[in-house]
Amino acid sequence: MIKKILIANRGEIAARIIRACKKQGIQTVAVYSEADQKAPYVFMADESFLLGPPRVVESYLNMEKILRIAKETNADAIHPGYGFLSENDQFEKKCTAAGIIFIGPTGDVMNKMGSKIAARAAMQEAGVPIVPGTDGVIDTAEDAVKVANEIGYPIMLKASAGGGGIGMQVVHTDDELIKAFAGNSKRAQTFFGDGAMFMEKKLDHARHIEIQILADQHGNVVHLFERECSIQRRNQKVVEEAPSTFISDQTRQKMGEAAINAVKTLGYTNAGTIEFLVDEQEQFYFLEMNTRIQVEHPVTEEITGMDIVEEQIHIANGKALTIEQGDLKIDGHAIEVRIYAEDPVTFFPSPGHITTFTKPIGERIRNEVAVTENYDVTPFYDPMIGKLIVKGSTRDEAIKQLIEALQQYKIEGIKTNIPMLLKVIDSDRFKAGDTTTAFVEEHYLPTV
Structure with a gap:
């Protein structure tokens, strides 16, 4: 124990x-x-x-x-x-x-899913759809150009060991690909000790939707529904919500079953997340698996009533899950925004001394923060300083609650992305649920 x-x-x-x-x-x-x-x-x-x-x-x-x-x-x-x-x-x-x-899971499973190339192969074996792309490592920029022309531009150039958008770039032409290949490979080598690159077809107007799973050491697996994570900057999520406004109940069930099947095939245990890209026809494709707790886990907790960290500890203790899939129901709508110490226009980090820090408070407001007033935000780590999570009985109610909460947030001494978040959340397009992975580029950046 x-x-x-x-x-x-x-x-x-x-x-x-x-x-x-x-x-x-x-x-x-x-x-x-x-x-x-x-x-x-x-x-x-x-x-x-x-x-x-x-x-x-x-x-x-x-x-x-x-x-x-x-x-x-x-x-x-x-x-x-x-x-x-x-x-x-x-x-x-x-x-x-x-x-x-x-x-967490065993090292062998982590190793397999830590390589995006190996993960693609494992998902294919489990019968989970994958995005068209390369089956192995691309050794040179010349080889990359040849494959890109077979797949068709635009393509996503990715680091096999990457994460957080590092080593990832959208390219549209041969020249762009040649310029990007060496730089991204070098960056991946620096950050992950592995410069291996591969490519996938870029799906236009896609949504980034992920399924949260829990798997114990006795063969029991459940999914805790989905999270919509399409609002991203630099390929990194900034707004997450649950459930998705886009997928139907039928697609939700299919995605959940695919995630459970993948987890069982892998012999995976503990908490994890299967990430998918979903196209306009609700066809879903495996993107990657995160073999750990996610930054955005609170929105799932809010709509299910589960404590995912607590469940992680129970599973690690060898206990069996006390819930079955049929016990789980979606209750309301939750949205999380990541509060970054960064310039809201350029997204460059903004370290410095926090002179004022006032969090919003309320019955359905949840704060997960890393700082306090008179705290020095250093340049050494990721600039995320907190998360704001709200819950409503409906999505419209949650959005209204979130706007009010963001307006109450007061941070002085450093720049934050709160102005950017307010502009995104208060937009007609977000309120309509039109949130593809191109949202920030198409809606936010051109109007700044």
């Missing part, structure tokens, strides 16, 4: 995990870099330990030090959150070898 968990992460997700642990009477150990020593989550945990300097390779990616702290504090388990080591198969194997439970 897990009695103490080390959280191998930072910011709002570390705070979120600590709250879930406290609810279950589980002791917590926080780790932090020198840049995060005054972060709120550090003081929420029962114990906190310095990892090292701000650079992630010397702190949040330092597997040996994290494991050493876990052993010294007698932690039974490690929760990796998202990002950093959350999808690192070697870290899971090191945890297991050290007798520490890794709260």
Whole structure:
């Protein structure tokens, strides 16, 4: 039985995990870099330990030090959150070898799904539709041009080991592809230690819709419906909602069944997400699998009443799921927006000292934040400083609630993307549910 968990992460997700642990009477150990020593989550945990300097390779990616702290504090388990080591198969194997439970899937499954090329092959085997593209690694720009002409432009050039939009670029011509290939491969090598590239046909007017799953160690799998994540900037999500306004009940059922089938085929356990691109005819295609908790998990929790972090811990404890698919129902509509310390026009990060920080409050308002007033946002990590989640009995009600909540948000001393979020959420196109992955480029950027 897990009695103490080390959280191998930072910011709002570390705070979120600590709250879930406290609810279950589980002791917590926080780790932090020198840049995060005054972060709120550090003081929420029962114990906190310095990892090292701000650079992630010397702190949040330092597997040996994290494991050493876990052993010294007698932690039974490690929760990796998202990002950093959350999808690192070697870290899971090191945890297991050290007798520490890794709260997530096995390293072998992570390894397979961590490579987008291997993941495509696995989904094909499971009978899940995939976007037309390359079956293996593309070695040179010349080979990429040849394949692109067979697939047909526009195409998405992608890093096999990529995430968060890194190493990804839409290209429309041979010249664009040649210029983009080397740069994206190099960037992927820098960020992920793997510069392997592949390509997929870009689906125009597509929606990014994902299915949340839970799978225990006894063969039981359920899906917690879908999240609509099409509002993105730089291929990274900024607005997520559940359920989707676009797909029918029939498509929802088909996507859920496809996700469950894929998970069972993989032998996957714990929480995970199958991401799909959905075209105008509601045909869906596998995009990728995230073998961890997602940033946007709160909207699913709001419409299902489930605590996904709590379920992760139960599954890691070897417990069977206490719910079946038929028990789950969609209740209302939830929307999440990511609050970034960034310029709302250029999307460039905006680190600095927060002089004023006032969160919106209300019955159906949920805040997941990583900062406080008089906090210094550093340039070392992702610029997301919080998430705002609202719930309404209908989507219209949720939108109205979200606009009011964003207007109440007060952050001074740094730039944030709140003006951008207000413009998007208050637009006629968003209110109509017309939210494809091209929304920001087509609707927001040209009018700035």
